[in-house]
Amino acid sequence: MIICPHCESKNTVSFEARNRPKAPYVWRSRTCKDCGKKFTTREYTLEELANLMEKDSKTVVNLKDQCDDLLEDLAQLLSQYKNG
Numbered sequence: 565m566i567i568c569p570h571c572e573s574k575n576t577v578s579f580e581a582r583n584r585p586k587a588p589y590v591w592r593s594r595t596c597k598d599c600g601k602k603f604t605t606r607e608y609t610l611e612e613l614a615n616l617m618e619k620d621s622k623t624v625v626n627l628k629d630q631c632d633d634l635l636e637d638l639a640q641l642l643s644q645y646k647n648g
């Protein structure tokens with residue numbers, strides 16, 4: 565269950581989902597039915613998340629990629645909040 569980060573409502577809908585090339589997750593834009601605000605989620609498989617815990621070097625690189633990617637998303641999100 566996804567909870568709205570603005571009002572904690574569980575009454576949210578997703579209209580838009582995007583796959584990024586090579587990204588192991590689905591990005592979704594969601595709207596809260598109660599407060600009307602938008603937010604985004606990322607959906608990973610548990611198997612993919614479990615890979616983050618593996619200690620071989622290949623996975624460390626993947627983890628770093630994921631972090632860079634997440635920070636990019638967060639930076640974008642913060643600029644959206646500033647403008648809105």
Ligand SMILES: [Zn+2]
Nearest residue numbers: 568571596599
């Ligand atoms: Zn809400």
